[in-house]
Amino acid sequence: MTATTDFHPLAAPDASRIIRDHLWMHFTPHTGLTGADVPVIVRGDGAYVWDSHGKRYLDGLAGLFAVQVGHGREELAEAAARQTRQLAYFPIWGYAHPTAIELAERLANAAPGDLNRVFFTVSGGESVETAWKLARQYFKLVGKPTKHKVISRSMAYHGTSLGALSITGIPGAKADFEPLVPSTQRVPHTNFYRATEHADDYEAYGRWAADRIEEAIEFEGADTVAAVFLEPVQNTGGCFVPPPGYFQRVREICDRHDVLLVSDEVICAFGRLGHDFGAKRFGYQPDILTTAKGLTSGYAPLGAVLVSDRLMEPFQHGATFMHGSTYGGHPVSCAVALANLDLIERDGIYEHVLANESAFRSTLEKLSDLPIVGDVRGTGYFYAVELVKDRDTKERFTDEEANRILKGYVSKAMFEAGLHCRADDRAEPVIQLAPPLICDQTQFDEMEQILRHALTGAWAQL
Missing domain, CATH: 3.40.640.10 (Type I PLP-dependent aspartate aminotransferase-like (Major domain))
Structure with missing residues (x-):
């Protein structure tokens, strides 16, 4: 990876005004949104991306399930x-x-x-x-x-x-x-x-x-x-x-x-x-x-x-x-x-995924000791963690509770800790993880640690 370290010239205070006045973002509620609320991602390298303030994030969703070979590939x-x-x-x-x-x-x-x-x-x-x-x-x-x-x-x-x-x-x-x-x-x-x-x-x-x-x-x-x-x-x-x-x-x-x-x-x-x-x-x-x-x-x-x-x-x-x-x-x-x-x-990407999928799963399954985690499922580099109100009975959260936990706490906590992934409440509340296919145990551990902190905090909010 040889991605540039230069930030995009629009990654400046004026960007928030342009976002607020002109950029209609996809699948995004704009009510009350100011440009300052929107992270501006300016570069990527390997499994990571950086915002306009220089903060690094692990891209746990491969952009949007897409960046298989990682960011910044000069080839x-x-x-x-x-x-x-x-x-x-x-x-x-x-x-x-x-x-x-x-x-x-x-x-x-x-x-x-x-x-x-x-x-x-x-x-x-x-x-x-x-x-x-x-x-x-x-x-x-x-x-x-x-x-x-x-x-x-x-x-x-x-x-x-x-x-x-x-x-x-x-x-x-x-x-x-x-x-x-x-x-x-x-x-x-x-x-x-x-x-x-x-x-x-x-x-x-x-x-x-x-x-x-x-x-x-x-x-x-x-x-x-x-x-x-x-x-x-x-x-x-x-x-x-x-x-x-x-x-x-x-x-x-x-x-x-x-x-x-x-x-x-x-x-x-x-x-x-x-x-x-x-x-x-x-x-x-x-x-x-x-x-x-x-x-x-x-x-x-x-x-x-x-x-x-x-x-x-x-x-x-x-x-x-x-x-x-x-x-x-x-x-x-x-x-x-x-x-x-x-x-x-x-780079043997398919072989790499097959060789490491069990490690990815087992790392995420460590989260099963948290009372809010009901199920960890998936295969390859495509996993979800389903959240529950009661692990023993699989009791669901109410819509209000799910919204408060996912959007009100977990999403923000993960992003503040430097993890980009998806907190999805279109069905049962889940955290989805689908990182670039070049990831290994280092990134698996990083995801698990950030998720553990966020989910522990979410449970404390109940």
């Missing part, structure tokens, strides 16, 4: 610069350029099974939107025009555009934008810690959860359902890992009813679970796989939809997929992605 900056000098931009609307060609082949060769077709996007939400549109048009082309509905899991996040938001299973994220795109249904997720069925048998619980998908397909009518969208490990709610056999059962159900299985790997691909694709980690074959984030380690915006050959087949006989975007497959982003994949391979 990625150089790849972007080289490509910008050669060809800064050209679309792939009836044309091609070398970096898109090379990256498409590389992804196809790595993808499981016959996912040999690559459609480039700009973001994860756009990848999900693309997958749904593709599924709908595919079934029209093969003479099944009524198959257009989607099934996804409760509390699952799949994006913010109207189609992707419709697939999303978080009611609070949707209410302000209704009516949304119709034809989406929800099924249970796989939070075994909160299981009400087969709570003593993890594998049986997985079968039960998968069978709810078949139940939903049959209720809607298999002739109306186009696809099931599932993350390998569900993010929202706190890292719900699939029980053994869950995805194999889902695959059988989808095959039986001619429904496409979409593996939404915007977070889970490119090493987050220790493999290039989460579907490989859990041994199932999707028909479509959506990606973004870690594809470039967040250094440039890029997503990709990997598609089975059989879904491409009807498009080779006169039909056109009337979909795309100006920057999908951007030459600079593709160049960064190629350099990022080179770095991942050269």
Whole structure:
């Protein structure tokens, strides 16, 4: 890592005025917000970032589940610069350029099974939107025009555009934008810690959860359902890992009813679970796989939809997929992605995650001695700590208590202590940790110590 030590010139008192008057931040309440309330992050190096005052933070969320190889990688900056000098931009609307060609082949060769077709996007939400549109048009082309509905899991996040938001299973994220795109249904997720069925048998619980998908397909009518969208490990709610056999059962159900299985790997691909694709980690074959984030380690915006050959087949006989975007497959982003994949391979990032995931888990599990910690779950470099009011009974906090603990205390305490991660109350209150994949025991211990201090203080507030 050779990141510069210079701070950005806007990291000055005037920045707070500009933030207050002009910058509309994403997913951020602005009521009563002054620019001085907003940390200004000005540089990064390895697993750490610095604000405009020179304070260092451990990036326990890899930016936003994206910065796989860490901050400040000169190789990625150089790849972007080289490509910008050669060809800064050209679309792939009836044309091609070398970096898109090379990256498409590389992804196809790595993808499981016959996912040999690559459609480039700009973001994860756009990848999900693309997958749904593709599924709908595919079934029209093969003479099944009524198959257009989607099934996804409760509390699952799949994006913010109207189609992707419709697939999303978080009611609070949707209410302000209704009516949304119709034809989406929800099924249970796989939070075994909160299981009400087969709570003593993890594998049986997985079968039960998968069978709810078949139940939903049959209720809607298999002739109306186009696809099931599932993350390998569900993010929202706190890292719900699939029980053994869950995805194999889902695959059988989808095959039986001619429904496409979409593996939404915007977070889970490119090493987050220790493999290039989460579907490989859990041994199932999707028909479509959506990606973004870690594809470039967040250094440039890029997503990709990997598609089975059989879904491409009807498009080779006169039909056109009337979909795309100006920057999908951007030459600079593709160049960064190629350099990022080179770095991942050269540095043995996947092997590093697999070798250290148990240490990461065991370090976080030390927090289980705190009365506020109910569950520690996850896999790879993707973990959640669920907070409870009573560890023995798994009693939940009230909404007011959860808000007071997470937003009123824990988030602030962690950030003041130098840890950037997520305190999420969209379902049960959880702390999510997904650091850069270069982290080791030093960073694991640092996360645990900061969390221990913050959670101990939170419990004292009750």
